[in-house]
Amino acid sequence: MILLIIVNTCLLLAGLWLWKYISQSSTGVPVVPGLPLLGNTIALGRGGVAFITQCRQQFGNAFSLRLLNQRMVFIFDPSLITLFLKAPESTISFKPAVEQFTERVYGLPSAEFFSLHEQLLTTLRQLLTPDKLEVMAKQLIQYAQPQLDDWKQQGRVELWSACQSLVFSCAGQVLFGKQFFQRHGLEEVLKTFLTFEENFEVAASPIPHLLLFQFRAARAKLLLMFAESISQGDFQGSVVEKLLTGCGMSPKYWPNLLLAVLWASQANSMPAQFWSLAMLLLAEQAASRQQILQDLQQAVQQQHKSTTADQDSSNSTQQRQQQADRNAEPIQIDADTAAVMIRLAMDKRSYVSRCVSEVIRLRSHSIAVRFVAADDLTLTIKQPAVPHDSKTNLDAVRIISAVSNMTELNHKQQQQRTMQIPRGSILAICPFESHHDAKLYPDEPWVFNPDRAGIQGLEPGTVVPGIAGLGFGGGFWRCPGRFFAEMELALFVQLVLHQVHLAPETVADSRGHSESGPSAASTQQSQLADACTRSTAGFNWFSPASILPVRWLCRAREVAVFGAGCFGGSQQQAQTWCHSGDLERWLPQPNLLRLVGLKVPLGSWWVNVSNSSCVPDLLRLAPLVISTFSDRRSVTWRIYVVALAQLLLLGRWRCWPVERVL
Numbered sequence: 186m187i188l189l190i191i192v193n194t195c196l197l198l199a200g201l202w203l204w205k206y207i208s209q210s211s212t213g214v215p216v217v218p219g220l221p222l223l224g225n226t227i228a229l230g231r232g233g234v235a236f237i238t239q240c241r242q243q244f245g246n247a248f249s250l251r252l253l254n255q256r257m258v259f260i261f262d263p264s265l266i267t268l269f270l271k272a273p274e275s276t277i278s279f280k281p282a283v284e285q286f287t288e289r290v291y292g293l294p295s296a297e298f299f300s301l302h303e304q305l306l307t308t309l310r311q312l313l314t315p316d317k318l319e320v321m322a323k324q325l326i327q328y329a330q331p332q333l334d335d336w337k338q339q340g341r342v343e344l345w346s347a348c349q350s351l352v353f354s355c356a357g358q359v360l361f362g363k364q365f366f367q368r369h370g371l372e373e374v375l376k377t378f379l380t381f382e383e384n385f386e387v388a389a390s391p392i393p394h395l396l397l398f399q400f401r402a403a404r405a406k407l408l409l410m411f412a413e414s415i416s417q418g419d420f421q422g423s424v425v426e427k428l429l430t431g432c433g434m435s436p437k438y439w440p441n442l443l444l445a446v447l448w449a450s451q452a453n454s455m456p457a458q459f460w461s462l463a464m465l466l467l468a469e470q471a472a473s474r475q476q477i478l479q480d481l482q483q484a485v486q487q488q489h490k491s492t493t494a495d496q497d498s499s500n501s502t503q504q505r506q507q508q509a510d511r512n513a514e515p516i517q518i519d520a521d522t523a524a525v526m527i528r529l530a531m532d533k534r535s536y537v538s539r540c541v542s543e544v545i546r547l548r549s550h551s552i553a554v555r556f557v558a559a560d561d562l563t564l565t566i567k568q569p570a571v572p573h574d575s576k577t578n579l580d581a582v583r584i585i586s587a588v589s590n591m592t593e594l595n596h597k598q599q600q601q602r603t604m605q606i607p608r609g610s611i612l613a614i615c616p617f618e619s620h621h622d623a624k625l626y627p628d629e630p631w632v633f634n635p636d637r638a639g640i641q642g643l644e645p646g647t648v649v650p651g652i653a654g655l656g657f658g659g660g661f662w663r664c665p666g667r668f669f670a671e672m673e674l675a676l677f678v679q680l681v682l683h684q685v686h687l688a689p690e691t692v693a694d695s696r697g698h699s700e701s702g703p704s705a706a707s708t709q710q711s712q713l714a715d716a717c718t719r720s721t722a723g724f725n726w727f728s729p730a731s732i733l734p735v736r737w738l739c740r741a742r743e744v745a746v747f748g749a750g751c752f753g754g755s756q757q758q759a760q761t762w763c764h765s766g767d768l769e770r771w772l773p774q775p776n777l778l779r780l781v782g783l784k785v786p787l788g789s790w791w792v793n794v795s796n797s798s799c800v801p802d803l804l805r806l807a808p809l810v811i812s813t814f815s816d817r818r819s820v821t822w823r824i825y826v827v828a829l830a831q832l833l834l835l836g837r838w839r840c841w842p843v844e845r846v847l
């Protein structure tokens with residue numbers, strides 16, 4: 186008897202839950218069907234951004250998910266994205282959205298953090314302004330040189346791990362100082378941080394931390410490291426030391442604040458560095474690689490022409506002897522070449538900077554959230570709520586409409602729709618999906634194209650102008666360290682391409698047997714329509730005898746599709762996005778389950794490392810050699826003769842790079 190009561194209660198709850206989604210939403214926002222109590226939590230966890238894309242294809246530019254007891258409304262219309270980023274805090278609030286990270290992940294109490302949040306951002310922006318980046322860039326070059334020498338000695342590196350080590354060691358020492366890493370060991374700090382970062386997203390979820398043993402151990406170890414270094418004065422004179430003394434936060438929470446700064450400075454830069462190098466190493470990007478090196482070479486030539494004319498001829502013998510003495514030493518970069526690299530890295534209009542911005546666009550984070558602070562937030566969609574450029578997709582929409590409302594969708598009435606978002610709801614955008622939207626990036630958004638125009642459709646001032654679009658956020662809460670991050674990534678790209686020659690060893694393990702991005706996307710658009718059609722085959726839609734079974738059967742199918750994520754599996758859905766920026770699929774798949782932060786690669790990618798070929802360097806020297814051929818007393822001519830003799834007489838194919846020959 187008790188068992189029967191329990192079963193009937195469960196059936197009643199399930200029926201009420203299904204009926205809730207059959208009825209029209211009172212807020213005007215399409216509600217994505219979900220499981221009882223859990224809602225869409227499982228589907229979002231299984232599919233990540235692929236599930237968000239599927240929901241958009243079926244429910245339009247605004248839809249509502251249910252994550253346990255919390256409503257999350259996704260918006261994609263450009264006008265709504267502008268409102269999302271520029272609305273005042275009293276209407277759409279940012280602070281409650283980051284509370285789960287500051288308190289649950291970093292251990293910073295909300296009362297302590299939010300009262301100083303704006304002051305922290307202001308202090309960071311002042312410490313990382315463009316006029317202060319040149320000194321940091323020189324330090325990055327200094328710390329990167331031993332790393333690149335190790336790459337050449339190894340001869341073969343796994344690019345993802347190598348980029349993690351490169352970015353972490355260099356940027357970490359610039360921001361935190363050398364003493365911290367010398368005390369605790371660079372490799373140990375990196376290993377602990379990677380464990381912390383891998384569990385970051387799960388730790389921010391409602392899952393109890395008691396179940397996350399690795400996360401708790403890694404966080405505790407990092408906090409102890411920071412506390413010990415603070416007491417020993419390891420951060421004296423560093424960027425973070427100025428932040429700690431200028432933010433006004435209690436010293437009790439300084440280790441937690443440093444943990445937040447460490448994650449913010451590393452978690453996105455490491456994958457961005459990997460994707461920047463990996464995409465530029467693709468065969469179809471040979472022109473982009475050549476353009477970066479050509480821009481660098483031309484700027485170096487101009488720099489050397491201006492300095493060579495002022496050199497005293499009496500120093501030529503000494504300079505030539507110094508070059509010969511350093512023949513067998515690791516390649517170093519002279520001051521002129523370093524200055525040129527820094528200038529190009531800090532110039533947002535340079536080609537290398539545009540390449541980095543394009544990579545950030547293609548591998549951006551999947552979700553950015555705010556909380557609705559107003560009593561009733563009214564949103565208006567000025568476009569059709571459901572896409573209708575695909576016949577297959579329109580058929581799916583008509584099926585859903587016929588089941589739910591028994592009326593055909595009238596697109597003319599959907600041109601402008603008002604939605605009421607209750608207070609306390611989560612408002613979310615998906616930069617990863619939006620960056621592949623032709624309305625925001627009209628020129629083939631799936632293709633890696635550093636020459637494209639910036640993001641379109643948003644009001645001026647919404648985001649920082651440029652290709653990266655939503656990658657650094659927008660409005661007042663945009664990333665305070667974006668200038669440093671862009672400079673760092675562009676600088677490392679130039680250093681690696683200039684110093685070493687990287688050749689991919691094998692194709693990615695995930696390369697395979699799926700269609701190209703757009704065709705695969707159109708295939709996925711039909712999955713829900715096929716599912717609904719299969720579930721209702723054999724019924725007459727408008728027959729009174731069959732209408733109720735049809736509605737319940739189709740609704741049960743929708744619950745399975747959008748509640749449990751049973752629409753082909755996340756792996757099949759992920760095939761669509763494997764082509765983003767990599768149409769031939771030579772690179773590892775991006776991890777689409779990662780919602781916070783840039784996408785990380787799922788597989789390894791090995792490259793062979795060798796010294797930069799001397800033949801291209803000599804060919805690039807040809808214009809300068811010709812211009813100085815008549816003046817055999819010039820320093821340039823004499824050094825070139827030494828390099829040529831080394832190549833021909835000593836039989837060594839490794840010769841000085843351009844900056845040393847000059």
